[in-house]
Amino acid sequence: MRSWISAVAGAVALMGVAVPARADTDIKFALDWKFEGPSAPYFVAIDKGFYKAEGLNVTIDSGPGSVAGIARIAAGTYPLGFFDINSLVKFRDQNPDKGVKAVLMVYDKPPFAIVTLTKTGIAKPKDLEGKVLGAPAPDGAYAQWKAFVKENGIEAEKVKIENVGFPVREPMLADGKVDAITGFSFSSYFNLMQKGIKPDEIKVMLMADYGLVLYGNAVVVNETWAKANPKAVEGFVRATIKGIAYTVANPEDAIKSVMKRNETGDEKVELARLKMAIKDNIATEWVTANGIGGIDRDRMTKAIEQIAVTYDFKGPKPAAVDIFVSDYLPPAAERKLK
Template identity: 80%
Template sequence: MRHTIRGLVGAGLIGLGLLGAATLPARADTDIKFALDWKFEGPSAPYFVAIDKGYYKAEGLNVTVDTGPGSVAGIARVAAGTYPLGFFDINSLVKFRDQNPDKAVKAVLMVYDTPPFAIVTLSKTGIAKPKDLEGKILGAPAPDGAFAQWKAFVKENAIDADKVKIENVGFPVREPMLAEGKVDAITGFSFSSYFNLLQKGVKPDDIKVMLMSDHGLVLYGNAVIVNPDFAKAHPKEVAGFVRATIKGIIETARDPEAAIKSVMKRNETGDEKIELARLKMALKDNMITAWVTKNGVGDVDMDRLGKSIEQIAVTYDFKAKPTAVDIFTSEYLPPAAERMVK
């Protein structure tokens, strides 16, 4: 009898335990608002792949992705905490940190190992190398991230800047003005200007893209940056976001044709063929470079980052120049073995 009572009591306690476990609320996922630099276009695929494949969910994160105002302007939104995480130009972050030393925004995941900063022209202009810009008209929006590097590009390629006429043009008319011959070349993101020109009826063979990274610039491009208060309060969530995003990048590189479907579900007015081609260009030129293939997705060479800050000094007068460790931290990255593109 004693054993029976013990058994009944034990069964009752187990039952209560099961009942209690069943009635406990499931752990709520952490909501994270993530800001892109621009629209839902091909290069944004990794984040949507990470959502659709459940990579963020597996880290206990409920991620929503918003479009952004450009690779520069959105940094202030992360600094203010409007967005805990965002995807913006690391070179602009260097300047932001100099101007706002009390706002310790940092990059935690490098996405564009080389930036898409480019000079774009047409074959009829005869511009084949940087020096050929002399005597020509360069259309450049004043706030353009690529144009921000102009002085460094001039220095690295011994261009006589006085012989280049700079015309401040708006973003919407930049490619149309080049297509119409009103300017001889433009500054812009390679995978934006190229496909914008295609949509204006320019033939692919007539478009010439001169990547600044192929002509002396050692700069990095866009990275995932984090609000310092959020990082301090939620280090596991930041690490989880980084880990899931890396999985999204690797999966996108493995199968871009499938990845683009995740973008097009959220951009019903876009042209899938163009966005896939845009994504493949970004993967080849900016995301999966030789260095990334060897060292894994997401990290930086701190010596190179330091040199890039020195190069930014050619185009910008620092008050208190930040160092590489002020700008980037690898503390949230998973081990290199988990970051390799296979």
């Protein structure tokens, strides 16, 4: 009987019948927002086959913002996502039983900004005194206001805060109904341009350039899923780093991967938005020197202390290792910008 089975097996092999290949691991990845220029690295990693080469079948969904998005990662709706690490710090404090950690830093500097127009005369943070600041209450940039005030010696009582809705934030600034707004630099800047404001009339003050040591958005993972699928996480991180490196080196080509999925967008605007994010948030001096994806532990510790200026922790302040793990990163030599 054994010899008969062996003979059949040999015959099958000779006939060239292939054994089915191992199926790719399906991954649903969630962005924090829409399919815009800064989301290019992930779509590049799909189109260039970087994820496929790691045995991953990745699909990408737009998102509702970091707060709701992180909750989806914690619930297991998505195993991986791209969200604000400062929101993650607060989420873990409020939900100590929910395992979510950052595994790949993408925005070495956050896009949190104060945006104004040159005609207001606001050229530096102290100039906000005596002015009206339009700030949506749930805005990620406005969440840093107290720390920004502290770092820049602003007398907060001299700044009138007006709670405005997200859709009317830039229109109110353009119409002179507020003197400045809080927002993401690469969102508010281009929203104002679409309102007819010329680039040289727009003043963007990145909070990271005025005392904030905070990090920005990172790839975060559901810890339970990561423990069950460590190779998939490593592969996703490695492929995403390749996508980031390619995007930084080839933004004009990379933006096409976004526009294939955003047919109503303006390619020139999204390319300019992507280039702004690369310059201000992604390819910083630190990343150029140290490689894509990692963090400086001392800086993260200081960032958590800075978060405590704007947020009252319910439990002990976390350590950097509680928020970000480098276990899934490839060696630094493989993370260099080309």
